[in-house]
Amino acid sequence: MNTFGQKLTLTTFGESHGVAIGGVLDGFPSGVKIDTDFLQNELDKRRPGRNKFATARNEADKVEIFSGVFEGVSTGTPIGFAIFNQNQKSNDYENLREIFRPGHADYTYFKKYAVRDHRGGGRSSARETAVRVVGGAFAQMMLDEFNITVKSGLLSVGDVKTNEFNWELAKNSEIFSLGNEDAMKELIMKVREEHDSIGACVLSVVSGAPTGLGEGLYDKLDARLAAAMMGVNGVKAIEIGEGINAAYLKGSQNNDQMGINGFYTNHSGGILGGMSNGEDIIVKSYFKPTPSIFKAQKTLNLNAKETEFELRGRHDPCIGVRGSVVATAMIRLVIADFMLLNLSSNIQNIKQIYR
Template sequence: MSSNTFGKKFCFTTFGESHGRAIGCVVDGVPSGLEIDEAFIQSELDRRRPGQNAFATARKEGDKVEILSGVFEGKSTGTPIAMVIFNENQKSGDYENVKNLFRPGHADFTYFYKYGLRDYRGGGRSSARETAARVAAGAIAKLMLNALHVKVQSGICAIGGIEARSYDFDRVNASEIYALDANVEAAQKEAILEAKNAHDSIGGVALVHVLGMPKGLGEPLYYKLDAILCEAMMGINGVKGVEIGEGFQASRLKGSENNDAIDSNGFKTNKSGGILGGISNGDTLTCKVYFKPTPSIFVAQETIDTEGKELTCKLKGRHDPCIAVRGSVVAE
């Protein structure tokens, strides 16, 4: 399988499967001499870690990261940084009954017809388990951004259509679902549990802000900053849409409503989401990431097997009732 690498000057390659021995990444493009705070990297993984509450999968993984190369005496050496996270709580037997059928909403069908075979245990490479490696790589990127005084933050702005009316990023880590609005958090939690108790799932939206963006990042036309961001976000399992700034709403506005006026202090509004012509304008970068409902549900569904025979899919296992919650950390 190709295309497991993201980035150019700073890039990372991930490896591993949901029920394999381990998952991990190799990060390249890190300059020498960067302080590598292993406790910080682990704290980022802990935010995404499964099995922490009723709003996430019951799969218990420690997600303890081990740095294998590229760091000496606490600093980067300028060579590739390899990190590994060993899987600890696989229950592959839960998937024996689906090894020859295509689970609706999953990549089983497309992986089978593209590669001729698939790892049916938890989805294999297509599982969101892979995103733990992205968080580890992202933590290294954050250490670099910290030195440049650039801050990335995220939170949940909608669950199943229940939308936040205000955004408070300071409260996110105190919320079990990383909710941005305390006034709708209870309703959002209730929606998740209601779907879970009905053996179903529900979608949601994560909001990502980047503060301290310098002007001039991105290239015109074929390497636009917003295009790169959309590529990164759409590469996350379960993401079906991305908005920059006003996003889809801009199609309903007039130019006089959508344009950001400028005065001597800078932009008076931020409908553009911090990007104009594919290049950062120095304002806060705003990005909404739309996650579909978790396809792994415990409701009987119609499907076919690898021979084309019609049958009923009845899943077992442990699954997130709302992938947007932990997905918000991945997007960040």
């Protein structure tokens, strides 16, 4: 499926080395002020070639909006947009025509479709995630009307971790680091020099979300957040709130006790029974190391013959860095979608509209 969401849907198209990538955002309410500078700023954060911690592919990533916006506001009709690819170097991928990169999607895409766009991974390339960032930025413009914010930052790179949660640092950091930035950067540069790559963990926090977002039982907010994040290339695990650690705790340690001023703690990560409880929503996304590395590796070719190869091309040494921008976008889309879905959950809401 290339469509995400239920009421607010984002359909994406395009390949890494095709003419363009783009999307259609449908179900977006009319009357939302559209800030194109904000859109472009969000894209710039994910832009390849933005600094030495990202892939050297140098794309301007300028978004063109074709529909759904008139005189600076959304019209309620589908928002169509595209980003034209400009810096493809498809020849760099010529040696991939016959072989499958270990750790990438080449093998499974070929087995499934039997037709292969080997240039930069085609549709399986994370180039497509630029479209999600645009969709997420539109969603944020809707969330702005309710003072709901979503932010993400790097909690760890390899074994370099931080407990600082320094959001001011993350905002200005080249790698969106939440702390221990120099050590994180050093490790990324070290693996890059070694022609290798490294995994990372991204922390995302939603603040200001109302209580009751999430549809019981098969569309729980945590389930949809997990699906959104596991749908991002390279994400291998998700935690909500205490996450895996909850399995090692007692109820007395994990319960968030309540008082007249709200919850005393937030082990739940802001979600109970699949619905937001008004606290910050806390999501951790675990990214694997970039599969494309420049070391000699063994693999199979199209004739199922074992072969050794060394990759060329341009790649992110740590996908969690730009992945943190994609995480924010996906979470924005989920929250906006649930805001719209929630409108019909209660007769009082419906009466307010049709009274």
